[in-house]
Amino acid sequence: MKQRDVYHFWELLWEMTEKELRARYKHTVFGFLWLVANPLLQMMVIGFIFTFLMKEPVKHYYYYLFLGLLVWNFFSTSLLKATPSVVFERSLIKKAFFPRAVIPTSIVLSSFVHFIIAFMLLLIPTYFLHTFSAVTIPYTLCALVLLITFTTTLSLLTCALNVRFRDINFFTQALLILWFYATPIVYSFNQIPRNLLWVWRFNPLTSVLQLLQHALLGAPAPGPAMLISNSLVILCIALVGIRTFQSESKTFDDWL
Numbered sequence: 001m002k003q004r005d006v007y008h009f010w011e012l013l014w015e016m017t018e019k020e021l022r023a024r025y026k027h028t029v030f031g032f033l034w035l036v037a038n039p040l041l042q043m044m045v046i047g048f049i050f051t052f053l054m055k056e057p058v059k060h061y062y063y064y065l066f067l068g069l070l071v072w073n074f075f076s077t078s079l080l081k082a083t084p085s086v087v088f089e090r091s092l093i094k095k096a097f098f099p100r101a102v103i104p105t106s107i108v109l110s111s112f113v114h115f116i117i118a119f120m121l122l123l124i125p126t127y128f129l130h131t132f133s134a135v136t137i138p139y140t141l142c143a144l145v146l147l148i149t150f151t152t153t154l155s156l157l158t159c160a161l162n163v164r165f166r167d168i169n170f171f172t173q174a175l176l177i178l179w180f181y182a183t184p185i186v187y188s189f190n191q192i193p194r195n196l197l198w199v200w201r202f203n204p205l206t207s208v209l210q211l212l213q214h215a216l217l218g219a220p221a222p223g224p225a226m227l228i229s230n231s232l233v234i235l236c237i238a239l240v241g242i243r244t245f246q247s248e249s250k251t252f253d254d255w256l
Contacts, residue, residue: 009099016106021113036118039069050186058188060217063125067216068185068209070122074115075151075205076176078108082155083162084169086252093252100249104159108152126216136215143211150204150234157241160248163255184209189220201229204237 043066051061058064082104086093089103126132162168183205184192192200200206206222207230213219222230 009102012098013102013106013109016102017109017113020106020110024110024114036121039066039073039118042069042073046186059219060129060131063129064213064217064219065186067122067212068183070115070118071147071205071209071212072180072183072185074111075147076180078111078151079155079158079172079176081111082107083158083172086159086163087166087169100252101156101245104155105152108148108155112148112151123216129217131218132216139211139215139221143208143215146204146211146231146234147208149238150208153234153238153241155241156245157237160241160245163248163252179203179205197226201226202233204230204234206230 043062046069047062047065050065085103085107086100093100123132158168158172162172182199182203184200189200189206189210207227210219210222210226214221
């Protein structure tokens with residue numbers, strides 16, 4: 001890709017991301033307050049129910065739950081919106097030639113901007129909990145890099161496949177319901193039976209949440225085996241997602 005093409009890609013990506021940011025809360029009264037309101041309401045309902053079901057109490061459970069829901073909402077919302085995005089933009093694709101990857105990537109990027117804003121607000125209580133410090137910043141940065149990489153490349157994969165196979169969109173919606181409970185959001189990782197740990201090794205969000213829980217709440221960090229296996233899964237998804245999108249995007253016009 002030439003330098004001019006790279007510049008054009010990033011310029012177009014920023015424009016579409018800005019458009020997505022403006023459109024999301026257009027004509028709303030509370031605007032960006034919904035960034036915190038949604039996970040806060042989920043936290044209160046889920047926290048109230050699961051407090052009675054927890055076998056082992058989790059320290060700062062409601063904060064623990066809010067952090068997990070914030071990450072999950074970013075991931076699930078990005079994936080749900082990005083998967084059918086090319087199909088929804090069929091008229092734009094037929095009218096103009098531009099890098100098709102901009103469409104799903106701009107959705108993920110706009111969601112990430114919202115996530116970062118809410119995440120910065122989330123850091124405020126850590127001052128009173130005395131759990132976040134300069135030492136834990138690398139854990140936070142590592143988690144955010146893994147999260148954005150995994151979400152973006154998986155979105156590219158599902159988006160590309162959904163153009164040819166429209167069942168992918170429905171499959172993604174169904175999968176996310178199971179995925180939520182296969183991620184340590186409402187329960188502690190320590191409560192998972194050791195003979196079932198292999199399931200969580202295939203879920204990259206496990207290490208993402210463990211890294212953030214360690215950085216912000218002082219919970220145990222992911223073990224080397226878990227972090228390596230999750231990172232390898234992300235790498236595989238990244239390679240397959242980018243390659244698949246590059247290959248399938250050449251025939252998008254034929255399937256739209």
